[in-house]
Amino acid sequence: MEKIWKSDWTELNREHQVKPVIAVDGTLASGKGTISRRLAKHYGYAYLDTGLLYRVIAHKGLNLAVVCHLSMEDLMGYVMDTPEKELRSDEVGQKASLLALQTHIRDRLNKLQRKFARNPGEEYRGAVLDGRDIGTVVAPNANCKLFVTASPEIRTQRRFQSLQQINPRITYEEVYENLIKRDRQDSSRPVAPLVFTDDYTLIDTTNSTIEESLKEAIDACAAKIATFENSCIPVRSRRLELPRSFPHSDLNAMRLPVPPRPQRLIK
Numbered sequence: 331m332e333k334i335w336k337s338d339w340t341e342l343n344r345e346h347q348v349k350p351v352i353a354v355d356g357t358l359a360s361g362k363g364t365i366s367r368r369l370a371k372h373y374g375y376a377y378l379d380t381g382l383l384y385r386v387i388a389h390k391g392l393n394l395a396v397v398c399h400l401s402m403e404d405l406m407g408y409v410m411d412t413p414e415k416e417l418r419s420d421e422v423g424q425k426a427s428l429l430a431l432q433t434h435i436r437d438r439l440n441k442l443q444r445k446f447a448r449n450p451g452e453e454y455r456g457a458v459l460d461g462r463d464i465g466t467v468v469a470p471n472a473n474c475k476l477f478v479t480a481s482p483e484i485r486t487q488r489r490f491q492s493l494q495q496i497n498p499r500i501t502y503e504e505v506y507e508n509l510i511k512r513d514r515q516d517s518s519r520p521v522a523p524l525v526f527t528d529d530y531t532l533i534d535t536t537n538s539t540i541e542e543s544l545k546e547a548i549d550a551c552a553a554k555i556a557t558f559e560n561s562c563i564p565v566r567s568r569r570l571e572l573p574r575s576f577p578h579s580d581l582n583a584m585r586l587p588v589p590p591r592p593q594r595l596i597k
């Protein structure tokens with residue numbers, strides 16, 4: 331199934347992708363959300379935090395039969411209706427990580443994410459998606475792929491500080507354990523695991539400020555996006571580029587021969 335979707339994206343990418351896509355994957359509390367949001371703002375792109383989709387489905391306990399009929403707008407409506415504190419909690423994150431093992435749910439969400447990447451909206455010049463499998467499964471042909479991570483200790487420290495505001499009794503050790511558990515779950519699962527491959531640019535945020543990491547991200551994407559934008563001629567205008575004098579015989583010569591229709595076997 332995964333393979334079919336990959337080729338589906340490849341075809342659509344070649345024929346119809348007119349806006350660039352940036353894929354950002356990475357570990358929990360690595361800063362990938364902040365970098366993605368800032369990157370989207372920098373380029374005037376739409377931004378999708380795909381983890382929120384998994385989180386909201388896990389939080390609401392929605393099953394496949396329901397999820398199959400939900401659009402991105404429906405899911406975003408649920409996200410808006412749920413207090414952020416609840417949705418971003420470690421407990422919901424853990425549930426989302428387990429839900430993410432269900433291939434049929436993933437297939438449905440992949441479809442919605444690809445639709446978003448292809449059609450980010452008139453007002454946006456492209457799309458940034460962040461998650462665990464964006465550059466490997468959702469948009470393997472993304473123009474730029476970033477992999478964001480940091481040391482477990484630094485990530486725990488960041489997560490601990492933000493979770494303490496929601497739950498003052500939470501301990502550093504608890505947060506550390508959950509983080510290691512989730513890293514392991516997300517990177518060792520059989521479907522669409524979080525993996526670093528050669529086509530990603532690694533952004534290690536352990537010793538960097540947000541501004542420094544953002545600069546690294548922009549530097550990694552700039553040339554790739556410029557190349558795409560310069561080479562991208564919208565499909566409709568491409569047709570007009572044929573010179574008026576283009577002889578019809580040449581066009582005919584370029585046509586592929588029509589394959590013979592299969593003969594029915596007559597007994």
Ligand code: DC
Nearest residue numbers: 380381382384426427430461462463
């Ligand atoms: O990024 P996050 O912590 O909000 O994501 C919550 C969980 O959702 C994560 O542990 C695994 C799952 N997820 C996924 O499997 N694929 C994605 N593209 C995004 C999130």
